[in-house]
Amino acid sequence: MVSTFLGLAAWFVQVQGQSFVIDDNTYSHEWLSRTVMPSKRSDMTATTVGDGIYLIGGCDNDQEWSTGAGMYLCTGLTKTTHKYLPATDSFESLPEAPRSRYRHAAAAVGSRIFMFGGRDIADNIIQEIDVLDTETSSWSTLSNPMPNATSDLSAFVDGNSIYLLGGYNAIYAAQDQVMIFDTVESTWSPSYPLTQGRGDAASAIASGVAFALGGFSHENNFAAPLDHVEVFFTTNPSGGWKSRSAMKKARGDKAVAVLNDMLHVIGGEAKNENGHSAALMDVEVYDARTDTWYVGGSIPSQRFRFVAAAHGDSIYIFGGQGALMGTYGEAGSKYPILDVVEQYKESVTQAVSSTPILATFSALSMFMPFSSIFMC
Ligand SMILES: *[C@@H]1O[C@H](CO)[C@@H](O)[C@H](O)[C@H]1NC(C)=O
Numbered sequence: 001m002v003s004t005f006l007g008l009a010a011w012f013v014q015v016q017g018q019s020f021v022i023d024d025n026t027y028s029h030e031w032l033s034r035t036v037m038p039s040k041r042s043d044m045t046a047t048t049v050g051d052g053i054y055l056i057g058g059c060d061n062d063q064e065w066s067t068g069a070g071m072y073l074c075t076g077l078t079k080t081t082h083k084y085l086p087a088t089d090s091f092e093s094l095p096e097a098p099r100s101r102y103r104h105a106a107a108a109v110g111s112r113i114f115m116f117g118g119r120d121i122a123d124n125i126i127q128e129i130d131v132l133d134t135e136t137s138s139w140s141t142l143s144n145p146m147p148n149a150t151s152d153l154s155a156f157v158d159g160n161s162i163y164l165l166g167g168y169n170a171i172y173a174a175q176d177q178v179m180i181f182d183t184v185e186s187t188w189s190p191s192y193p194l195t196q197g198r199g200d201a202a203s204a205i206a207s208g209v210a211f212a213l214g215g216f217s218h219e220n221n222f223a224a225p226l227d228h229v230e231v232f233f234t235t236n237p238s239g240g241w242k243s244r245s246a247m248k249k250a251r252g253d254k255a256v257a258v259l260n261d262m263l264h265v266i267g268g269e270a271k272n273e274n275g276h277s278a279a280l281m282d283v284e285v286y287d288a289r290t291d292t293w294y295v296g297g298s299i300p301s302q303r304f305r306f307v308a309a310a311h312g313d314s315i316y317i318f319g320g321q322g323a324l325m326g327t328y329g330e331a332g333s334k335y336p337i338l339d340v341v342e343q344y345k346e347s348v349t350q351a352v353s354s355t356p357i358l359a360t361f362s363a364l365s366m367f368m369p370f371s372s373i374f375m376c
Helices: 001-014 358-366 368-376
Strands: 019-020 025-034 045-049 052-056 063-066 071-074 081-085 089-096 104-110 110-118 129-131 138-141 154-158 162-167 177-181 187-190 201-204 209-213 229-232 241-242 255-259 260-270 277-287 292-298 307-311 315-318 341-350
Touching: 019 241, 019 292, 025 292, 045 104, 045 110, 045 307, 052 104, 052 110, 052 307, 052 315, 104 154, 104 162, 110 162, 154 209, 201 255, 201 260, 209 260, 255 315, 260 315
Parallel strands: 154 201, 255 307
Antiparallel strands: 019 025, 025 341, 045 052, 052 081, 063 071, 081 089, 104 110, 110 129, 129 138, 154 162, 162 177, 177 187, 201 209, 209 229, 229 241, 255 260, 260 277, 277 292, 307 315, 315 341
16 A cells, blocks of 8 residues: 555656655645736736735737837736735736836835836836835825836845845846835935846845846847846845855746745746747746755746746746747737736645655645545
């Protein structure tokens, strides 16, 4: 019996091919398809507050080839605001934001979500800070704009402070600036710069320290993304930013969320041999305690410029743009905007090696309802 259980457990792990072990714990996951968004969008933000994930702004029309510009451009922006409720797998419509924007950053302190930077449809950088009060579902705009605003910037939260990192200035030069916004006083102060200017990066706190990951820079004319990772200790700021182990794959515009206190880096954008945007599908997981990267499987469908947010035992990924339709650089070709939502559900179980029978039971319980285990 036990060997059958062990064989089955090993088979499941093999079929999934996506689990990794840290100390005595096996981290496994499954992907589940969820209700599609009420409208398609990419390059928006997803922010978790309380029982919901708030999706704000973004591009809501396909990115089409512009012969004049010689590149793919978003052809429509939105100010719609939707709240996704993981518990019921449903969406609520909230009042529209004061303005459309995409390629912005959002961060929550308490019940308020703050919106920073990004661009309008004419490619101007947005300076205004719009704030959604999730308790009253109402929007307001702060009287003082963001200094040195950028697009494609990243944010992390430390207490009442929001740190805004890098991004592109008006002429698409990747910045290394870090600014601290005090949400109580509504004041700005400069912080220690990144070691590497970057836009389309990502930032998050894991194991109590802040990270900036990947992204693109004008320094190589956006020919390839960065695999570079750096870390900052808000409790010891004078140490500045320091390099950590690079990601296994260089990428920009990926989605990053924290689950089980580890960074989960999902998909993103790379460049193929012709210099065209290529969507990545893999997931990498980073354990800050040991500065180690693990392989966490891959997204079920091809997309990039999507967003992710953690809630409960899962990360939810929303929308983005799919694979190129048509021939690159030809009129009518486009990266289609998506409405799909997928859930990455992570389970942690004690490794099979330690106590075979109990561990096998817990490994199996990930895949079977209790009743079917007891029937065995
Ligand atoms: C904005 O940029 C200027 C010029 O680089 C710099 O002196 C200033 O400190 C920046 N502001 C903040 C809040 O970082």
